[in-house]
Amino acid sequence: MIQGTKMLTWSVLHRMRLTMKMTQHRCISSTSKLITEMYGGHIPVMVDTVVDVLDPKDSNIYVDMTFGAGGHSKAILQRAPEARIVCLDQDPKAHESALALSKIYNPGQIMPCIGTFSSLPKIMTELNIEAESVDGFLFDVGASSMQFDTPERGFSLSKDGNLDMRMDQGRENNVSAMDVVNNLEERDLTDILRKYGDEKKAKQIARALVEWRYMFGKIRKTKQLVDIIESVFGEQYHKDKLNRKASVATRSFQAIRIFVNNELNELHNGLVAAHHFLKPEGKCLALTFHSLEDRIVKRHFHGIDIDEKLNMSLRDKSRLSDKFRKFNDAYDVDSLNIMLNDKKWSPISKKIMHPNEEECKENPRARSAKLRAARKL
Structure with a gap:
């Protein structure tokens, strides 16, 4: 960004930037207000x-x-x-x-x-x-704003409600978050939290859930689940992308929701x-x-094949793919490239x-x- 060396130049540029920023903010604020009014309080993302x-x-x-x-x-x-x-x-x-x-x-x-x-x-x-x-x-x-804003649905960390998290409200899905945290073994809970939430303390959280069940009975409410997870972290806390304090239970809730709904x-x-x-x-x-x-x-x-490891070489792909086993490592380069480039989509933006x-x-x-x-x- 260009910066002036003289006070006058800096002042002019500063006012220009400030004016542009205020105009942009007013534009976004008015747009958001219009969208909020149009869509009943829900602001659709991007x-x-x-x-x-x-x-x-x-x-x-x-x-x-x-x-x-x-x-x-x-x-x-x-x-x-x-x-x-x-x-x-x-x-x-x-x-x-x-x-x-x-x-x-x-x-x-x-x-x-x-x-x-x-x-x-x-x-x-x-x-x-x-x-x-x-x-x-x-x-x-993912979960919608309506689901997060309805405590009884069980998606929200900040509003107490029944541990449900079923997006279809049980229309076809009979397994709720309450069933998951109260019936699965420690090993299975660890796998869910680690795989779907990338939770580093997955094992400790899973153990805390199982111990709670033995000591106090069923975990029925979202507030209970949040308290159990927070007990594992003690005074630690996460920060979100806006550098605000975020709940340490966010990843665990996300992992359980993804599992419950087979997302x-x-x-x-x-x-x-x-x-x-x-x-x-x-x-x-x-x-x-x-x-x-x-x-x-x-x-x-x-x-990219859905089961393929990340950053595989062309030769590694060919060795693992059924398409290329007939070549027996005697590759025809033109045929190989045609098969590997048989794509179904063209990304609009890289x-x-x-x-x-x-x-x-x-x-x-x-x-x-x-x-x-x-x-x-």
């Missing part, structure tokens, strides 16, 4: 970026795989009022919101659907939507289904909030898109968001 990248058109078909409170779908309709949207969510409350939205628009324009990502093929068949007929898909992965497998299945239904050159956007989710999206969009600093301040839940986008080849 909504402007999502709509700009998706670039929706009237009469085109889009699938919002995680409707939630409908923020992104409503923003799409603001840009393209005649667009058709399949509004999918496994949460009955979100489905009610989608049904309410459908009554505002033309019959058949908004298609509310309830189910998991894995159920999409069946749903699309019922809607008479064929393969390669959709123009865009949007995934906003990573569902994301993989959803991306496979999206590719099937997208038109060639159709766009798929994925907002993730966890490194494991982002890794799955990255591997799909960049054509770099991950992040929310800017102002949006993170306006909407703290956006701070860990990562947006990836790709076109179907």
